[in-house]
Amino acid sequence: MTLDDLDWPRIAADLDAQGWAVTPRLLDDADSAALAGLYEQEAGFRSRVVMARHGFGKGEYRYFSYPLPDLVQTLRESLYPPLAAIANGWAERLGEARRFPPTLAGMLDRCHEAGQTRPTPLMLTYGPGDYNCLHQDLYGEHVFPLQAALLLDQPGEDFDGGEFVIVEQRPRQQSASSVVPLTKGCAVIFAVRARPHDGARGVHRRVVRHGVSEVRSGRRRTLGVIFHDAI
Numbered sequence: 001m002t003l004d005d006l007d008w009p010r011i012a013a014d015l016d017a018q019g020w021a022v023t024p025r026l027l028d029d030a031d032s033a034a035l036a037g038l039y040e041q042e043a044g045f046r047s048r049v050v051m052a053r054h055g056f057g058k059g060e061y062r063y064f065s066y067p068l069p070d071l072v073q074t075l076r077e078s079l080y081p082p083l084a085a086i087a088n089g090w091a092e093r094l095g096e097a098r099r100f101p102p103t104l105a106g107m108l109d110r111c112h113e114a115g116q117t118r119p120t121p122l123m124l125t126y127g128p129g130d131y132n133c134l135h136q137d138l139y140g141e142h143v144f145p146l147q148a149a150l151l152l153d154q155p156g157e158d159f160d161g162g163e164f165v166i167v168e169q170r171p172r173q174q175s176a177s178s179v180v181p182l183t184k185g186c187a188v189i190f191a192v193r194a195r196p197h198d199g200a201r202g203v204h205r206r207v208v209r210h211g212v213s214e215v216r217s218g219r220r221r222t223l224g225v226i227f228h229d230a231i
Contacts, residue, residue: 003078011189012086015146019208020166020180020190027150027185031071036152036221038069039123046118051132057211059130061224063122072121075150076225080104083146083189083227090145093196093203100144104227107144111229116140120226126162126215134167134209136193139230147192148225154184159218164188169207171199179213192226 006023014021027035038044039062046065051057064072084100084107091098101107111117120139124132137147153159164180180188194205212220 003075006082008082011082012089015086015189015191015195018178019168019195019206020178020188022180022182023187023189025183025185026075026187027152029185032152032185035069035071035123035150035223039125039221044069045123051130055133056135057130057132059124059126059132059212059215061122061124063230064119066119068119068121072223072225075148075223076121076227077104079148079189079225080107080144080227083144087145090196094205095203107142107227108229111140111142114141116142116229116231118230120224120228120230122224122226124212124222124224126159126212126220128215128217130220131162131214132212134165134211136209137224137226138193139226139228142228143192144227145192145194146189147227148187148189149182150187150223150225151182151184152221152223153219155182158184159215159220161214161216162220163213164210165213166190166208166210168195171204171206187225 011021045062048062051059081102084102087100164182165177167175167177169175182188191208194207196203197206
């Protein structure tokens with residue numbers, strides 16, 4: 001499976017229906033191992049965050065610096081255009097005037113003009129007892145409404161637990177959670193902050209947050225691909 005082979009109508013339908021979609025395998029074992037191995041290198045990252053120090057959960061993540069590794073750059077550039085078409089459809093449904101540029105370069109130009117110049121793609125690593133609290137990856141005024149996370153280890157073999165969880169707030173209802181069925185090399189594409197929903201009174205926003213449940217054993221590593229940069 002390559003990025004060119006993705007079934008974008010199906011992905012768009014899943015995003016419209018539930019706010020997230022899972023791709024077929026995008027990374028083979030070699031690519032997954034190569035990306036996971038980057039975490040231990042000192043070069044190529046701009047910062048390291050120990051989640052427990054900030055109340056974010058337990059575990060660590062590191063933001064890449066520019067220039068991004070070739071595979072990360074390719075994923076970011078290739079996933080963006082079809083997601084921009086989906087994002088613009090969402091904006092239209094919600095009655096918003098804003099539209100997103102058709103290319104990643106255009107989106108980043110918009111971010112950089114507003115002072116959002118720090119790259120946001122990141123690597124996350126979790127061990128036994130680690131987890132990630134529910135959150136949103138914002139970072140500034142300009143937020144692209146979709147992002148992707150690619151799992152680099154195999155559930156049930158490399159680690160147990162560590163499910164990717166999405167919780168959606170529903171107006172006048174209790175929140176609903178989804179456990180996303182990810183396997184090694186696959187990506188989940190999901191709403192960053194909110195998604196449109198057709199309700200009885202028209203289209204409204206449903207706010208979403210995402211996180212990772214506690215890892216019971218092993219090691220879980222993830223590549224996060226965010227399309228807006230940070231202040």
